[in-house]
Amino acid sequence: MENYVNLQVNEGIGTIEFFTKQSNSLPGATLKELAETITKAGEDDSIKVIILKSGGDRAFCAGASFDELLAIEDKDTGKEFFLGFARVINAMRKAPKFIIGRVQGKAVGGGIGVASATDYCFATKFASIKLSELAVGIGPFVVSPAIERKMGVAATSQMAINATEFHDAQWAADKGLYQQIFDDAAAMDEAVNALAQKLVKSNPESMAMMKKVFWRGTEDWDKLLDERAQISGELVTSDYTKNFITEFKKKLG
Known part of the structure; x- marks a missing residue:
């Protein structure tokens, strides 16, 4: 199955689904399409509420595409890639409609950022989370404002520092990321x-x-996330990051 971003509208509900073959990790092209689709749904008067979900049943989103990270050779290209996550988060922030998140499985790195930018998030018990950027040699600079807003600085720093540990769905719910947890996807979808x-x-x-009120204090995020993308774009070109990703991909076979 090829990568896709789809928008379906049914009786006032706009359902956006994204999918990539590598555990729903997000390359630049998919990030661009996802941000544009969210913006389009926000501007469509026939849509009253947005549901954001990913395809498949194992992973919600594995974060940044390792293939694309490995291909980055200069700071400007690196910044542009991380601006993809910034644009998705800002599109979700600016959409004048509530966005309901549906998280069926693990969320890693940027995937937590996407989940955090929803306005109300459902998950299954399999939706554990890990903020893995430091282990890769970067840091969750672009997504951390969204995660801090939803989960607080303490939980965000705990995940960011202990970057190799998964936290279960109940922990994520206790910290405010998920509003409800279900035993399976069928119950969650209901x-x-x-x-x-x-x-x-x-x-x-x-x-x-209400959405404007809930997101009060984030009006500077266009500038803030641009600055954060610059930091990540510089770090992703380091030898540490290149070596880590190369070795990780070898382990995957």
């Missing part, structure tokens, strides 16, 4: 759809104003 149906019947103007 809850996702139930909430979406309720929101479709709510006042769009009220929801848009």
Whole structure:
């Protein structure tokens, strides 16, 4: 199956689904398409609420594409790649509609950033999380503002420093990332759809104003995340990062 980003609209619910073959890790082209699709859904008056999900049943999102990270040879290219995550987060922040997250499996690195930028997030018990950037030689500079906003500085720094440890879904829920956890995807989907149906019947103007209030204090994120992408773009060209990714890919066979 090829990589894709799809938007389906049904009775006021806009469902955005992304998929890539490498555990839903995100290359630059997919990040660009995802940001554009979120913006499009936010501007579509026929859509009252957005559901964000990924394809497959194992991983929600494995973060940045290692193949693309390995191919980066200069700081400007590195910055542009990490701006892809910045644009997705900012598109979610600016969309004047609530975004419901559906996390069916593990979220790593940038995947946690995407989940954190949703307004209400459901997950299964298999949705453990790991903020792995430091282990790769970079750091969660672009996604950490979204994660800190949702989970707090203490939880974010705990994950960022202990970059090789997975935290289970219940821990993530206790820290505020997930609002509800389910035993399986079927039960989660029932809850996702139930909430979406309720929101479709709510006042769009009220929801848009509520979203602005909830995201108050993030008005500088266009500039902030650009600066953070610059930092990551410089670090990704280091020998440490190149060597780590090369060795990791060898282990995968």
